[in-house]
Amino acid sequence: MRRSAREVALDLVSPQRAVFLLLVVLLVAIVVVNPSFAEPGQLMRFLQRVAPVAIVAMGQFFVIVSGEFDLSMGSLVTAQVVGAGVLVGQDGSRTVPVLALMLAFGTLVGLVNGLATTFLRVPSFIVTLGMMLALLGAVMFWTGGAATGNPADEFRQIGRGGWREVPVLDFVPYAVVILVVLLVLALWYTHRPAGKLHVAVGDNVATAHHAGVRVWWVKTRAFVISSLSATVAGVLLVGYAGVHPSVGRGYEFTAITAVVLGGVVLGGGRGWIVGALAGAVVLEALFVLLNYAGVPSTVRSSVQGVIIIAAVAYSALDFRRRRSGPATTSPAGGDAAPAPGRGGDTSTTSPAHSGA
Amino acid sequence: MNRLRSLDPTVVVYLALVAALAIGALLVSTVGRNFFSAGNVRDILTGMSVLGLVAIGQTLVVLCSSLDLSVPVVISLSSLLAATTMAGDPARIVPAVLLTLAVAAAIGMFNGLVVTKLRVNGFIATLGTGLIVKGYLDTQYKGTAGTVPWEFQLLGATGLGPVPVSTILMLALATLVWFVLARTRVGHQMFAVGGDPVVARLSGLHVARPVIVAHVVCSLTAAGAGLLLASRLGVGSPTVGSQGGYDLLSIAAVVLGGTLLLGGRGSVWGTIGGVAIFAVLDNVMSVMQVNPFLKDIVRGVVIVAAVAVYTRRTLHAHRPRFGVGGPTDDGPVLGPADGAPATGQLPPAEEVAR
């Protein structure tokens, strides 16, 4: 990878890397508004805060890149948070068994999502929408409104604690360590044969099937990963903020937005997990910047909306250029005998892929 | 299953609705109530009106293979614009309605242009639009505002027998949209663009146009829902749209009504059937005084189960040459051969076969 500085710079402003550019701009702006943000301790605390969202976005990444949606993540986070409060209670020794139970439950939810999508052939948008309603209803029904309190501190330390007085970094939250470990794991997985298949399935299901790929299993795996990531995020959030039925609300949309901001294409087949991660950091950094800048809380959603549309439109520029090939109006774009059939480049002319 | 397969999707929706009605009537009778009494029928129909209006527009958007998640804020904004413009003065009803529809149309146009010209996925585009408008609502309106004059309130409170005027209007709009889909070029183009944009282009269509029209109409029907809500509430409310969760519910109703989430196939009457199923479900659960949390569980399960029934009978087979088919009757054997269907969204059989 010998590249000139100019190439690197061009790459950074290329639509595909838009999210990183946006991230840099936001971070610089934050530091300008509040220089203390650049202190290691502050940065670490910021990352601690980002960790749950980032982990959820990384989970959603696998589902989206496999060509599906997971709308049930927010409800699952809530269910796990409330469940942890009830199950651990004040007994710190239950931490490990409850963690195991939560992971098992997450796996189960992912399996149900995945199998209903692949075997029942219900669009994942609908499957996970149903799961979203049912999960939240079930946990509220079970706990009578989730009024139970925070679990024992041992459990909460996972999301709240960390190593203090570390040289240079000052404070290293466990959440950041978990985030880094999961990122490394995810990167490793995306380079494994099994991980690569998610992108392949999302790109072209028929090709994958003709190549002997167990499509149902690849997609189900993605749902299990996303449910597990929601579970981990739940564990961290219990620690970070405590138990409340509104924890996790809207996380599914935040995660999808983060993933799309990160250059991942809804409908699948294209994307980089680091982009999804960066998308999550961008959303949280935007929140921080608006806080620091004292922007009235009512107009913040407007700012978010504009930035989301602008960023995604900018990265769509690139997508269009690459997809349409040299013949500017050719629907098929690159072959002597292109079949203008559906197997080819429908997205060139497709106004919108709803994806699911 | 095979007989089910040959039926029109809309028929299946209404069969499901009849089943829901039958079960509902039975359940309701166990608590000593009459399911078909005027008050109960009115309750069901009222429950259909607002969601029905939103879902009619959403049907068009989904048919075009897009989504509209901005409907809740459009509903809220419309109720506020209408109520504040009317300000209790009957003479201002007409300008208020026109202003509301114009603003909604502009939002829909924005959605449509972002989707077609900037090529932003409908999901993200309308999510973003929703956020933008939400910021405006939160900044501009601190709670309910405006007053709806009595004459306009009649719209939401009047009924012909057990049938609320709002339901009649909703059904009239459904008829109108059905007409647009069946009898106008732009309607036909929506099916084409959603079904296969490449075929649409090769057939000489400008693929952006029907998508934009669908988004505009969707915002307009959402505005209609906002006007209806303003009439029922007597005021405008910045939260009335999000209270109902109309974004996801309307999409669920559309899919429940047999419209393909990927676009290209569906019908307004199916959507109305889907909305009716939801309304009956809600009515029965309310009469039975089901715990509200339990209601959500039932809704979630019903949505998935119902759509599962429909999709089992969708994809049409590559015409067999020889009679004896065995398992191959199931159409393109892309997935189940190794014991697993490949996916929820295979390309249609014709494509795979060729």
Added chain:
Amino acid sequence: MRRRTKVAAVTGAAALLVLTACTTDPTVTPPSESSPAATSEPAPEPEDSDEPGGEAPANEWFDQAMFDTQYAQRSVTPEGPADQPYLQHIDAEFVDTSQFASEGAKKVCFANASISNPWRQTGWITMNQQLKVLQEAGVISEMETRDAQDNDDTQIADIDYFIAEGGCDVFIISPNSTAAMTPAVERACETGKPVIVFDRGVQTDCPVTFIHPIGGFAWGIDTAEFLIEHLEPGSKVVALRILPGVDVLEQRWAAAEKLFAEAGIEAEDHFTGADPVKIKSIISDALARGEVHGIWMDAGDGAVAALEAFEDAGVDYPVITGEDELSFLRKWKETGVTALGPVYSNFQWRTPLLAVQKIFAGEEIPSEWVLPQAPITVDELDDYLARNEGMPDGHYAKFGGEDLPGYPEVWQERVMP
């Protein structure tokens, strides 16, 4: 383009058609419709101004008359049995209910806004236990409940359903929002059956009684005065608010904001959706920029997260006002922080059913039944913690159901139908 405009025009025309159809059709108006006069003359409400202004947001909800009334009511000693705060009343004007006096068990129809937050869940549990008592006493035969799940439109339909199908002897309505529910409540009144409204009000005085604690301004006054008393002028207070646009919440902030401004306290407000994650993030960001001396909340759940943000940042605790929610009280006790637990009296959920009893007994009751709303101070903290031993964190200390059957298990287990 031509076709699109056509579609738009047709849709618009349809909507117009609709209007004409309705206005020319008043004959089909059911008799239960309220008269035009009733709706066009709403009770004095702050949001009457139809010009939504972007600036000076506090003024829009601020109402000097209500502020003054509630300011005074705070120091009024409530009348009624001291050990039954849910039967006490402040500045009551009594109405005669002898016209409703009758024998036998009555059917209650309850249109509830929702049970979607811990405060409402706690009240709902208490209400059901109170119902059991009155059912055994033969006052109430049954209570049919419809839950609107936070949706105005649904609640209007619920009320209409009760009117048509409920066979109700009395209506209890906990409105989802004030202005929007007014027409439906008026329709309920027109049935001639008694109507009881509690928690949020409506813009009509047709109900027999409107039960509520003193109100949002009193909350704002109590909390702001407490913070002002414990902070220097120029101190910084972060105000954590759930969401905009809900009158009972907006009034809390309107009063507090005014008092902060007068006292020279620098206050900035944020919307949190009651999500402790957001609360903690907001506080952390505020601490990263500078000192925060006080925390003001319009609802107490999430107060723990706010305090934990201070712990995690390694800075001193602020002065804080939360609520009588137990997680906050426990944290208060544990940390010894300077705090106040304002109360939006949860025991008000008992009162409507007790009002039913009084109405059918023909006893006079307050037309506006203002319940006491006394904050929990540090002196009372231990007492309330002891009384609520074993309750979950989301429980509210002043739930007022200690004498009801099922105490304490039903509240501990959060049993609801």
Added chain:
Amino acid sequence: MTTAPVLTARGLTKSFFGVRVLDEVSIEVRPGEVHGLVGENGAGKSTLMKILAGVYQPDDGEIHLAGEQVAFAHPIDAMHAGVATVFQEFNLLPDRTVAQNVFLGREPRRRGVVDVREMARRTQHVLDELGVTSVRPRDRVGSLSVAQQQVVEIAKALSHDAKVISMDEPTAALAAHEVELLYRIVRSLAERGVGVLYVSHRLKEVFDLCDTITVLKDGRLVSSGPADELGPDELVRRMVGRSIDTYFPGPLEGTERGTELLRVTGGGNAWVDGIDLSLRAGEITAVAGLQGSGRTELAEAIFGIRPFTRGSVEVGGRRVRVTSPRHAARLGIALITEDRKATGLSLAQSILDNVLLVIRGVFPRRTAHVRREADALMARLELSTDRLDREVQLLSGGNQQKVVLGKWLATRPRVVILDEPTRGIDVGAKVAVYDVIRSLAREGVAICMISSELPELLGIADRVLVMRDGRLVAELAPSATEEEVLRHAAGAEVSA
């Protein structure tokens, strides 16, 4: 035939990714003339038609319609100008009715409202003209057979009232009596003064119908002139050219026909029947047949996509039931599918990711090993390997096909089935594909190759099987002539 041409194209040139697929081609179509356009696959016929239809824009050259220069930026421009096209692939919406498809975008209206009755009437009229009774205007296209869909496709073009209608292999999916109907239609169109541009592989049709014949080869114009000046032999010579011998040096000498690797006895399902097939190591078996004869379905049956429901299959002497592509891949069977873009490639992925797809999906443990060998593998396919991270959709058709081959070669298969492996790729790539096929055979792989290009089949195969109507109807030696093969493939009525 002295009238002025209704359509004149001059010097049309088009390149995709640097490959010139159409090189200064000129053509004239006169009113009332049926103008045959012939050439091998990849000769540029489809590209020419798509330029005339406004799907592609030429890099160079001009089009005149009725004397005026025109430029089609969008298919709608071509339609408005009076050029209608029947594409080779169906451009139909399966969920819509026949009438809705026929009049898509041009629905007849009365006072702004689509006149459904008129639309049905006019569709019926077109269908009547076609003499088709089995298709009704209100039928849903998805419920029709392939042949019926072809009729709809033709009806769509006919409904245009066009000055010029071009048809790309309109009879490919039609049964014999339906072909007769089409003849009638084409002739009646010509009588009405419409210019018909007729693309077909079936030489008999070309001679039966066409007044003028234009021959394309490798993107260039070979000849254009009256049909009666050409005999079939001369036409074939012009289409194929002399270079054919250099492509196909004849069947391999000296390779041992090895053991039987795959055997199907009495195999059948809903699409094929009575299949008896034996594939041996080192042998190249060709399967010929017209489009729609069941060739592709046979490949899919062997590969487990549409498994056999009757008969038995043995692989390497063991009886198996292949029920999925995964199962087939495990057994050492590979299928290079007909439609690269739909079922062969993950277009947005890199070359390497495509090459590794089967390995990752079926033999994940071998991934690292194959990855190391990927360079060598692609070198063997003559694909330059310095950019294995290039996205496949940016490659030329030939290189894309090499990627598909590479994907399967990476699994070291024992039986390789190739369905139209050289469709739409340039000559160089074709030669590379042939070389690979031969070297595989030499290594003892059993090859089954399906192709519409008879010279290719006859040039490379050790034996040729012919399919018709879902059955294997003949086995021929490679010394057979194209005419012989065609006779079996098309049944009795073809006697060219």
